[in-house]
Amino acid sequence: MKFLHTADWHIGKELGAFSLLSEQWQAFRQMVTIAEDEAVDGIIIAGDLYDRGIPPLSAVEAFEDMARIMNLEHHWPIYAVSGNHDGAVRLGAGREWRETTSFYLHTTLAEAFEPVELADMQIFMLPFLDPLDARIYYQMSEEEGRDYTSIEAVLAKIIPDLVAKFNPGKRHILVTHYNVVGTGNVNYELTSETNSQVGGLKGVPASLFADFDYVALGHIHLRQASPTDTIRYAGSPVKFNTKEAQSEKGVYIVEIDDHVSLKWRRIHPIKDLIVVKGTFAEITAPAYFEQYARNGANWFSISLTDFPDVRNARGILTKIYGDVVEVNYIGQNEQLGDVVQSELVDGTLSDQEIISNFYETVTEKPLSEEQVQLVETILNEVGRGE
Template identity: 40%
Template sequence: MRFLHTADWHIGKKLHGYDLLTEQRDAYRQIKAIAEAEKVDAIVIAGDLYDRALPSEDAVTALDDMLVDLNRQEHFPLLAISGNHDSGVRLGQGSDWFKSTAFYLNTRLEDAFTPVVMDGTQFFLLPYFEPFAARQYFEDDSLKTVEQAMQKVVAKMVAAFDPQMKHVLVAHFFAAGSTHTDSETQVQVGGLNAVPVDLLRDFDYVALGHLHRKEALQNEPTMKYSGSPLKFSTSESLDTKGVWIVDTATDPVTVTFKPLKPLHDLVVLRASFAELMDPDKAFPVTPDDFVTIELTDTAPIANVMQRLKTRFPKVIELHRINQIDVAPKTLDIDQVQQDPLTLLGDFFETVTQHPLTDQQETWAKQAYQRAQKEEG
C-alpha cells in the first residue's frame, strides 16, 4: 500500500504571539493536495495534532475541519496517535465510532497492540506514553524509563506480527541518534523519551513524530520523522518542511519526501541597523514573513525593536551577535568638574543615543534637589 506520513501539526500554536492558523490551514491544503496527487491509500499523523492539552476553540474548529475534510469528504483512511502536546483523554473522545469511517485514533497504550490492517500492512499505533503507563499495563514496577518500557512494547507487537504482511509502527517519542530543535519541549528526565533505534528494527517502516526536523534520523532509511509542516522556531529557519510518501509494496519500503512551500516564511537576517533600515537595500522577505534579526552593531540603539518593525512588521526575535560597546568616552578635568545634572545628561545621551526629554530633566532636577536636602 501507499500512505502519507505527517506529524506535529501543533494546531493552535502561536509564534511569539502571532497566530499561525492561517499558515496551518495553508499547509493542510498542501498536504491534502499531495495525498490526492500521490493517490495514497491512507494518511498517518504521528502525534501532536494540537499544540496544547487545552486547545482554543479556534484550534479545535480548525483541526475538526481538517479531519472531517480528509476522512468524511475525501474518504482518506486516517491513522493517528496522540503526542505529548495532546491530551489523550480529550483527543480520544469519540474514537470508538471514528472507526466506522476508517479513522483510527489511538490515545491509550493498551490500544497499541491491536494492529490496524490495511492492504497487506499491519499498523501499530503507539501514542505518546510515560513509564508509569507501561508499569500499570505490564504490571511491572521495574519499568522506569521509556527505553525499558519499549522493550516490552515492541516484543508484544512483534508477537502479533502476521508474517505474510508488512509491519508499520506509528509512534511519538525521541529516538536515540536524533537531535532536538529548540521549539520542542525537552521531556528528558532520567532517560525519559530516549529510545534506541535498534529496538525498532523489526518493523518495515517506523513513522515518527515529536522532533520537528525530517533530518533527525537521516541515516535510517526506513525510520523517519516527518517533521512539522511549519517552521516553529528560528532554529528551523533553513529547514525544508514536508511529508513522506511510503510504499510498502517494495522490499525494503520506498520512501519519498514531498516538500511544502511556506505561505509566510521564517527568515533570519544578519546586518547592521543602518543596512536593515536602508530603503534602497532589498531583503528576501515579504511584510507577512516572520523575521529574526541578528544585529551586527556594537553601539546601543534606542527603541531598536520598534524601529525595525516599521520595516519588518513581524520581527519575532532580535539577537546581537557582537558585544555592545557602552564604554564612556574619556573625560577631561573640566568635564569631570561639571555639575551632576550635566554629567547625567551626557551619560544618558552616550548610552541611549538621544538626550533627556524635558520631563526627564525635571525628574532629574527634583531627585537631585531631594538628595541635596537629605545630605544637608
C-alpha cells in the same frame, strides 16, 4: 499500499505573538493536493496534532475540519497517535464512532496492542506515554517499577510485546512519537523537541524498532533527523522556530509492497520565516532590507550583533520589516560582557530545559542526575494533573 506520512501539526501554535493558523491551513491544503496527486490509500499523522493539552477552540475547530476533509470528504483512512503536546485523554474521546469511518486515533498503551488489520498489512499505533502509564498497564509492583522509569526502558518492554502480535504473512508499520536515535542522525543538531517533556531526556535506539518494515515517527520537526532509511521523521509541515528557518518542509509518500520506497513531497510556505543578522546600521539600511518581501509577507527573526544607541530599536525594526517575531542582541557590552539577550522567548524550550538553564545560571553548575530525575518526577505529576 501507499500512505502519506506527516506529523507535528501543532494546531494552535503561535510564532512569537502571531497565530500560525492561516499558515497551517495553507500547508494542509497543499497536503491534500499531494495526497490526491499520489492517490494514497491512507494518511499517517505521527503525533502532536495540537500544540497543547487543552487547545483553544479555534484549534479544535480547525483540526476537526481538517479531519473531516480527509476522512469524510476524501474517504482516506487516518492512522494517528497522540504526542507529548497532546492531551491524550481528551483526544481519545469519541474513538468508537471515529473508527466507523476508518479514523484510527490511538492515545493509550492498551490501544497500541490492537493493530489495524489490512489485507496484507498490520498498522500498530503507539502514542507518546508517561512511563507511569506503562507501569500501570503492566500492573508492576513498586519494586518492579523502579526499573521502568525512563522511556527507553519502557519501550524496551513494549516493543517486543508488539512484535509478538505480528502476523508473519503481513507487512508491519508502526506509527509513534519519540526521539529515536540511529546512524542517520547521530551527529545531527536537532531542534529542542529532542528533549521529551516527560519521561526522560535521552533518545531511544533505532535498533528497538528493527522488526518493523516502516516506522512513521513524529516528535522531531526536521526530516533530516531520521535515524534510518525505514525509520523516518516527516517533520512539521510549518516552520515553528528559527532553528527550522532554513529547513524544507513537506511530507513523505510511503509505498509498501515487496519493499519500502519513499518519495519526499515539499510543502511551500506562503509566509516564510527569515533570519536577519547584523549590526543595527546594517540591517536598517535600505540596500539591505529591500531584498526581502516585508510588511506581512514574511516573518522575521532579528539578531543584532551590536547594542544600538537608539530608543525603541524594536519599534524601528518592526516599522521596517513588519512581522518581527523576536529580536536577539548578540554581542559584547562593557558592563555585561559576552551576552545573548532576547526580547522574546518563542516557546521552543522544554520545561526541563527552562529549569536546567535557570539552575545553571544561578548556581553556575548543571543539574545532577538525581536532580534531573526529581525534575522529571515533578513534571510528570504536574502533567497528569492537567
